[in-house]
Amino acid sequence: xxxxxxxxxxxxxxxxxxxxxxxxxxxxxxxxxxxxxxxxxxxxxxxxxxxxxxxxxxxxxxxxxxxxxxxxxxxxxxxxxxxxxxxxxxxxxxxxxxxxxxxxxxxxxxxxxxxxxxxxxxxxxxxxxxxxxxxxxxxxxxxxxxxxxxxxxxxxxxxxxxxxxxxxxxxxxxxxxxxxxxxxxxxxxxxxxxxxxxxxxxxxxxxxxxxxxxxxxxxxxxxxxxxxxxxxxxxxxxxxxxxxxxxxxxxxxxxxxxxxxxxxxx
Numbered sequence: 001x002x003x004x005x006x007x008x009x010x011x012x013x014x015x016x017x018x019x020x021x022x023x024x025x026x027x028x029x030x031x032x033x034x035x036x037x038x039x040x041x042x043x044x045x046x047x048x049x050x051x052x053x054x055x056x057x058x059x060x061x062x063x064x065x066x067x068x069x070x071x072x073x074x075x076x077x078x079x080x081x082x083x084x085x086x087x088x089x090x091x092x093x094x095x096x097x098x099x100x101x102x103x104x105x106x107x108x109x110x111x112x113x114x115x116x117x118x119x120x121x122x123x124x125x126x127x128x129x130x131x132x133x134x135x136x137x138x139x140x141x142x143x144x145x146x147x148x149x150x151x152x153x154x155x156x157x158x159x160x161x162x163x164x165x166x167x168x169x170x171x172x173x174x175x176x177x178x179x180x181x182x183x184x185x186x187x188x189x190x191x192x193x194x195x196x197x198x199x200x201x202x203x204x205x206x207x208x209x210x211x212x213x214x215x216x217x218x219x220x221x222x223x224x225x226x227x228x229x230x231x232x233x234x235x236x237x238x239x240x241x242x243x244x245x246x247x248x249x250x251x252x253x254x255x256x257x258x259x260x261x262x263x264x265x266x
Contacts, residue, residue: 036087122181
């Protein structure tokens with residue numbers, strides 16, 4: 001349980017911070033695409049009796065860079081590029097599983113999440129990489145902000161936008177691989193999308209949205225883990241349900257604030 005809390009809090013924080021930029025750049029579904037790539041690489045690693053995280057990390061990072069290259073340098077854009085890579089990777093993973101020993105427990109854990117089954121080696125690697133993601137995000141915060149809101153203006157002022165887009169892709173890929181053990185390939189994108197959209201219901205500035213998303217993500221993870229423990233429900237699904245509740249609560253609060261503002265004008 002302690003391992004789950006440490007890794008889960010760090011991954012939730014990383015996903016929330018990156019999620020704001022990804023949602024604003026209309027690249028929110030990159031998490032879903034990269035998670036499918038991660039599942040495919042994990043299936044291959046399992047069939048080869050290799051270390052899953054060691055194999056999937058470089059593969060998912062390369063896929064993230066490939067997505068950027070396809071989206072910016074060809075006629076295949078955004079969601080189409082994500083669908084192309086994600087479905088191909090998922091098909092490869094399913095084919096490898098069927099040709100090997102079949103759908104075993106370890107592969108199911110990566111597909112649906114099993115954070116309580118993490119080994120010490122997974123925990124050490126996850127904590128190290130999560131801290132690296134947080135440090136890089138905070139260090140390049142202003143550059144990421146510039147690329148997120150107006151990439152054309154940032155490029156005109158001399159910023160190397162290509163490098164910072166690659167940095168965002170790298171940080172996202174690392175977060176996706178780390179979060180797959182906790183949420184599973186089918187639910188990891190929720191950690192990126194929900195906190196950002198939830199905080200945007202009330203907050204309007206980039207900085208306040210980012211801070212609010214971080215707190216929402218941490219709170220939802222803690223509540224989800226507690227609910228999972230007491231009700232014996234899957235950890236990943238419990239965290240997503242808490243994010244849904246938070247989104248509805250913020251949406252109701254935003255509606256109430258708008259209604260009160262209109263009443264005052266009358």
